[in-house]
Amino acid sequence: MTRTRLHAPDPQSVTFVELFFDLVFVFAVTQVTALTAGDLTAAGVVRSLVLFWLVWWSWTQFTWTLNPADTEHTLVRACTLLATAVAFVMATAVSDAYGSDPLWFVVPYLVVRLLGLALQVRVDLERGDIDDRRGVWRWAGTSTVVLLVVLAGGFVGVQGRTWLWALAIGGDLAAASFAGRGYLWDLHPAHFAERHGLFVIIALGESLIVAGTAVASDERTPALIGAAGAALVVACLLWWTYFGWLKEALQEGLRATTPQDVGRVARDAFSLAHFALVCGIVGFAVAVEEIVAHPDEALHDEVALALGSGVALFVGFSAFALWRARGIVLVTRLVVLAATLLAMVAVPDDLPVWTLAALATGLLVTIVSEERRRPTAGAGGEVVLDDGGRDQDADAVEPGGAGIGAVPGPGLPGPATAAP
Secondary structure, three states: OOOOOOEOOOOOOOOHHHHHHHHHHHHHHHHHHHHHHOOOOHHHHHHHHHHHHHHHHHHHHHHHHHOOEOOOOHHHHHHHHHHHHHHHHHHHOHHHOOOOOOHHHHHHHHHHHHHHHHHHHHHHHOOOOOOOOHHHHHHHHHHHHHHHHHHHHOOOOHHHHHHHHHHHHHHHHHHHHHHOOOOOOOOOHHHHHHHHHHHHHHHHHHHHHHHHHHHHHOOOOHHHHHHHHHHHHHHHHHHHHHHOOHHHHHHHHHHOOOOOOHHHHHHHHHHHHHHHHHHHHHHHHHHHHHHHHOOOOOOOHHHHHHHHHHHHHHHHHHHHHHHHHHOOEOHHHHHHHHHHHHHHHHOOOOOHHHHHHHHHHHHHHHHHHHHHOOOEEOOOOOEEOOOOOOOOOOOOEEOOOEOOOOOOOOOOOOOOOOOO
16 A cells, blocks of 8 residues: 555554664664773763764654654655664764764764654644644754754864764753643654663663673683673663563553653653663673673773763663653662662672672662562553552652552543644
């Protein structure tokens, strides 16, 4: 059947063209990881953060664009594949972004952003149920001004470039806030959560490749096997803290959000919180790369800081995302995280495997505790208890002091999106 509309007639799952697009951006994440590992100074980390924001924001803009789009439509597929090809050039030039020829990064970045903006406006214009489209025009107009700032950064020195690109970050945040005022964004929650979940799992997989490469190419000493094995355990436990149940809870929270609030919740719980969460994966990967390269040496301070901050960002901002989407505070997760970071300092520092073991222990305690007391979705979308309906206490609380399974009034609102 010939598809005539760019706007999807019904909510859809993630398609292969979207996954193909995502893989290129995860490659860009690995490039940022390598850039960070090569300069673990304060200034180097700041530059990597600024650069990664640009990469992330171009991905998240396309995620918002493709969410209501019909990705089976020929034009949408062609535009996405073109953006994938251009993003690949951008990813290969990540190491040049602060070098002498930054335009190899800047120009592809601008093209990807402009393709996403153009497609987003085109899809939005096909919505037949809304007359006020000022939100998407405000978003596109403000974002275009920000892109000029990014372009200007390509023509100045490294220090000025960092400042201009940091200014562009502020502009992106302002555009996201300004565009969302009074505008009903067209979002399909299941698809939106799935895209972010896939990005997280692919990025976690890339961190394992670092450890696997070392084991495959170096002599398999007991220290190397122990460090690589411990890193694998930590990565698997990080996976569980997100995919064990939290991803579905985030999706349900977004689904139950009112049309007036769905844009802001999606922005905060996914676009912003997941940026910090993936930054945590980058920090973890940087530390693992150094650990498996020197498995029998004590951790340097900067490597220990990358490891601890990476796990803290991943676990902490997953909790923030849930709070923003569902109003639930994961008290145990945050308390155990703090205790685990303190344990990192207390364990013997002669071998990195002990530090990884401390992290694994803390993550395991978190997982076991939350598996016993976690919110689940009932048949009508309401929050219910997972252990027979008994009221819970300190593990997670909602605003007003209610237990993890409490619901405000008769129940949470039913499914809601900004537009069909």
